[in-house]
Amino acid sequence: MSYTTLLTAQDADGIVVVTINRPDKLNALNDAVITELAALAAWARADASVRALILTGAGEKAFVAGADIAEITQTDATTGAQLAAKGHAAFRALEQLGKPVIAAVNGFALGGGCELAMACHVRYASPNAKFGQPEVKLGLIPGYGGTVRLPRLVGRGRALELLMSSAMIDATEAHRIGLVNKVVPQEALLDDVKALARSILQMGPLAVRLVLETVDRALDLPLEAALAHEAAQFGVACGSDDKREGTSAFLEKRPAQFSGR
Numbered sequence: 001m002s003y004t005t006l007l008t009a010q011d012a013d014g015i016v017v018v019t020i021n022r023p024d025k026l027n028a029l030n031d032a033v034i035t036e037l038a039a040l041a042a043w044a045r046a047d048a049s050v051r052a053l054i055l056t057g058a059g060e061k062a063f064v065a066g067a068d069i070a071e072i073t074q075t076d077a078t079t080g081a082q083l084a085a086k087g088h089a090a091f092r093a094l095e096q097l098g099k100p101v102i103a104a105v106n107g108f109a110l111g112g113g114c115e116l117a118m119a120c121h122v123r124y125a126s127p128n129a130k131f132g133q134p135e136v137k138l139g140l141i142p143g144y145g146g147t148v149r150l151p152r153l154v155g156r157g158r159a160l161e162l163l164m165s166s167a168m169i170d171a172t173e174a175h176r177i178g179l180v181n182k183v184v185p186q187e188a189l190l191d192d193v194k195a196l197a198r199s200i201l202q203m204g205p206l207a208v209r210l211v212l213e214t215v216d217r218a219l220d221l222p223l224e225a226a227l228a229h230e231a232a233q234f235g236v237a238c239g240s241d242d243k244r245e246g247t248s249a250f251l252e253k254r255p256a257q258f259s260g261r
Helices: 031-046 077-095 112-119 146-154 156-165 171-176 186-201 205-218 223-238 241-252
Strands: 006-010 015-020 052-057 062-064 101-105 108-110 122-125 130-132 168-170
Touching (some): 006 031, 015 031, 015 186, 031 077, 052 062, 052 186, 062 101, 062 112, 101 112, 108 112, 112 130, 112 146, 122 186, 130 171, 146 156, 168 171, 205 223, 205 241, 223 241
Parallel strands (some): 015 052, 062 108, 101 122, 108 130
Antiparallel strands (some): 006 015
């Protein structure tokens, strides 16, 4: 597929590096980017050759520096809610892709950029990365999931502190509070993220998808219901060709050849 605001590069392993390409605007999210991220997610879900996505930003200054404020100034109560719903749908499509989605945060990840990173399953960051939700400084609140995902990742108290103060934190602090999984030198960031993706792709693909789905679902369920859902998903895995191959390969001390079924 071709895009106007995204660059895509797919390797032989099925890993697609997606670069948000608006460097003159520090890769800020506008309506075109949101539209194309939704289209990207639909394509990645449908195309079996796509096995993992890596999201990053063009240049070395920004992952995504925020939303396009010029667009937001034109919104009212109705169009603002519509804009948020569109962003929610695009980010949720990435989150529910059923394939690993990893953020390589290579600079500013503010506002919508922090929200996009949080919608990814794993986040690696370079030392120059900065994170924050500065919307209250503009008389706004996050509109692409920040009030929902940030408390789930770092806890209610830390999230409220960041959301209400508009504070910006560096990669080291983001890692300390659990917002970032790993801090990696800028020159090694993409290589390390690709290495993580390749390690995941060596696992049973059905099992990886079930893990993503089960964890996502469990966040919305009471404990007992979440455990019941896990048991049902475990049953699905137990009945799969991948389970039979994986357990046989383990017992026979050979590499597994998974089919994804």
